[in-house]
Amino acid sequence: MRAPAVRTLRAILLLTLAGLFAGxxxxxxxxxxxxxxRAVIRDSVPIRAILEDPTADPNLQSRLAAALQARRFASDTLALPDNPSYTRYTALPRLYVVWxxxxxxxxxxxxxxxxxxxxGCVAYKGYFQEERAHREASAWRERGMDVFVGGVPAYSTLGWYDDPVLSSMMHWDDDYVAKLIFHELAHQQFYIKDDTAFNESFASFVGQQGLRQWRASRNLPPPDMALDRRQQQLTELVLAARDGLATLYASNLSEAEKRAAKTERFAQLRADYQRLRDEQWEGFxxxxxxxxxxxxxxxxxxxxLYDQWIPAFERLFQQVGEDWTAFYAAVEQLGNMEGPDRTRRLVQLAGES
Known part of the structure; x- marks a missing residue:
């Protein structure tokens, strides 16, 4: 899966270590x-050591120096956890860290x-070996289930380990790496069980706002939002298709009729995407x-899941005067609410943005 698709599915993010704590x-x-x-941690090397190594790849040194600067910015300016996470580097023998x-x-x-x-409960299982992921997928398909396997460039251990920068994160530009570091540290800052949309929207907001401030601190223009706009348009397209499918599956049609209508709906989604790509995205x-x-x-x-409540968190950030410490305290108050109350408050905040 290419970089933009991975960004859209962000994470297909990012709590894969959950298997370590399996109940x-x-x-x-x-x-x-x-x-x-264990292998990810074992094979990690201090970034400082790579920067001081005269035999190291200069391009890698430049990339890691930028990542280390973003890491420092995360704690000094964004008030994210100040710990050794993202101060080490692991060169992986594969394209993604997990599937x-x-x-x-x-x-x-x-x-x-x-x-x-x-x-808590998550909607996927993560595998460090691609072959094992596809073996699991095949077992589910044999039971008549729909299955999707997606590669993941990074994940958070929620502070249980000092997460390193991974070679799988370095396939994209410095902005992407910085935003991903901010995103993952936000998971360490605050996380609640059984609410993926809350956790990922919060981390995504921190990543986006953090990147804006990171670029401004270096006198760079705001990040190019063209890809974000395309991602949003694609998400809206997919969510509309999902709503239509939900209505279909809840209907009284026979399984054969549902199956035919499902095939038609996915064909329509593909056609809608092609029209969007060719007419509005100049063939992107x-x-x-x-x-x-x-x-x-x-x-x-x-x-x-990863952007549903971003407008709510944007509004909350504004309400506290764009003070990160106050913002995290407000997020914690939200997270401590009962699920229905939390959702109502998020809807309210999103409506005010």
Whole structure:
């Protein structure tokens, strides 16, 4: 999956270490998660050591120096946790650090959830080996389920370990790396169980606002929002399709009729995307690979989760005078609310933005 698609599915983000804390996981799954995380930590090297190594790749040194500066900015200016996370670097022997497997029934948009002691319930399982992820996916397909496998460039251990900068993060530009560091540290700053939309929208806001301030601190213009606008348009397109599918699955049609209508709806989604790409995006093809894969219910799951409440967090940030410490305190108050009360407050905030 190419960079823009990965950004849109952000994370397909980012709590894959949950397997380490499994409360209802197989021994094999917990073992691969432990071994994978152990290797990531074991193979990490202090970024300072790479910067001081005369034999190191100059391009890598430049990239890591920028990442280290962003890391310092995160704590000094954004008031994010001040710890050794993202001060080390791990060169991975693969394109992504993990692959996440999403699963839904054939006629449902409700994910098969996996629940863990620390991370709570999440809508995927993460594997450090691509082959294992696809093996898991095949097992679910044999049971008639819709499955999607997505590569992930980074994840957060929620402060349990000192997360390193990963080579899988370095395939994209310095802005992306900085935003990802801010995003992941936000998960360390505050996280609640069983509310992915809250957690990811909060972290996404911190990443976006942090990047704006990071660039301003270096007298650079605001980040180019063209890709963000395209991502938003694509998300709106997918969410509309998802609403239509939800109505279809709740209908009294027979399974054969639902299956035919489902195929038609996904064909329409692909056609709508092609029209958007050709007529409004001047042929920008950054999401073509995702649409080239088999579209199904599971592939739609990540959309909307990572930006649903960004307008609410933007408004909250403004209400506290754009003070990061006060903002995190307000976010914690929101997070401590009961789920329905928290949702009502988020809706209210989003309406005020």
């Amino acid at each position: 209802c996981s197989t021994a094999e799954y917990a073992h691969q998660a432990w071994q994978g995380q 996440n497997v999403f699963v839904t029934p054939e006629f449902s948009l409700d994910p098969v959830e996996h629940c863990y002691l620390v991370a 093809a950054g999401f073509d690979q995702w649409f080239g894969d088999s579209l199904n219910n599971a592939a739609l799951l990540p959309f909307g």
